[in-house]
Amino acid sequence: MLDVAQEAGVSRATVSLVLRGEGVIGQETRDHVVSVAKRLGYVYDRRAAQLRSGASNVVGLIITDSRNPFFMEFTDAIEGPLAAEEKVLLVAFTHDDVESQRRILRRFIEDRVKDIILVPAIGTTAAELQELKTVANVVLATRPVRGSGLPCVASDATFGSRTGAEHLLWHGAKRLAFYGGISDSPTRRQRAAGFAAAVAEAGAELVAPWNVASHPSAEQVFGQVKDLIRLGEVPDAIACNSDPIAFGVMRALADSGVAIGEEVRVIGFDDLAYSSLWRPSLTSLRVEPKVLGELTAGAILRPRRGGHLHKPTLVTRESCGCR
CATH class of the missing domain: 1.10.260.40 (lambda repressor-like DNA-binding domains)
Structure with a gap:
């Protein structure tokens, strides 16, 4: 110099x-x-300057699944507002493993990353997050952790699943089920509970097995649905924990000659950018990963804003029977 x-x-x-x-x-x-x-x-040497000042222009983003299209859109939406503030986004993946999450968090702290957006891995405790917030500005995304005291930007999972169930019931569905998602996921539990409550209130039937967990991709649920079809245990309406799960369900139904939207009605959750391009086009609860990403970026850049609970909206298409 x-x-x-x-x-x-x-x-x-x-x-x-x-x-x-x-x-x-x-x-x-x-x-x-x-x-x-x-x-x-x-x-x-920006790193040396940061060591001297204790500041960093890096924002850490820790997410659970590198293959989930939702998180691709979500990450893109976060990056724009951060770039406008001359912040750089550093992304790491836990694959929903809490030990991997602890290792990444430890490395972020060692590298003086002071702003961290975290999609908590299953098994994350409030105690470890309370310790984390003493050394970093942390915002939780998509999954709250009860008792952590940290702001969270997420969709209202219970409201969304109730909305989806009520629409299927409006179509005349009598025997319903909820498919997909990791069984220990708190967001999945909220969605399944909201769905079950709406069905019970309407006096309709939850078909056994009505609550079918799976890996959050289409492949596993595809095989599960094929097995249920062979056993003759397919409900007349299926709400799915995500759009990729719905794609697997619809492919299994179509391969078995089941008329989607007529014999079996299907809805997804997320409303990904290409969900409208499927045939039949997928009815889905629009979570708007772009909006959630922008809100999350705002929460990390302006900590006083706090968290936000975003209400999904139902987008009706062919798979539920709407035309």
């Missing part, structure tokens, strides 16, 4: 301010310093 200052004919403090993008410095001087730095091959 001293060489740049001498070559540019300015103070070392001026060079430091220019390279950090700070201070009230004329544009001509700023351009001259940058030009000299490039010519001399000087690279600003």
